[in-house]
Amino acid sequence: MDKIQKNVLGENLENCSNDPLTGWYRDGCCNTDENDHGVHTVCAKVTTEFLEWCKEAGNDLITPHPEYGFPGLKDGDGWTYSNYSFLRKSLLIL
Numbered sequence: 113m114d115k116i117q118k119n120v121l122g123e124n125l126e127n128c129s130n131d132p133l134t135g136w137y138r139d140g141c142c143n144t145d146e147n148d149h150g151v152h153t154v155c156a157k158v159t160t161e162f163l164e165w166c167k168e169a170g171n172d173l174i175t176p177h178p179e180y181g182f183p184g185l186k187d188g189d190g191w192t193y194s195n196y197s198f199l200r201k202s203l204l205i206l
Contacts, residue, residue: 117143128155129190132183142192150194160187 117125130140134155136148142155156162163174163185173191176184185191 117141128192132185132189132191133181134190134192136192152192152194154195155190155192158185158187158189158191163187 119125125141127140128134128142133140135141136144136152142153144153166173173185
């Protein structure tokens with residue numbers, strides 16, 4: 113990726129997490145491109161409640177998958193995830 117991407121305030125994107133390494137490009141940020149059909153542009157500190165909700169919804173982010181370099185997430189980890197997931201969860205809270 114050649115262009116520095118900006119957040120909604122027009123500032124350079126900040127790092128989301130390097131441990132575990134996150135992002136569509138696995139660069140620690142929420143950079144994206146036209147190939148990211150999930151639009152992984154939301155950075156959040158995940159909670160146990162959110163991780164359990166994701167697992168129940170079919171997106172298990174808790175279980176480690178070392179074959180893909182994925183350590184599994186735990187409460188407090190930073191993670192870039194799909195803005196569609198963020199919206200779905202937000203609507204459930206309302």
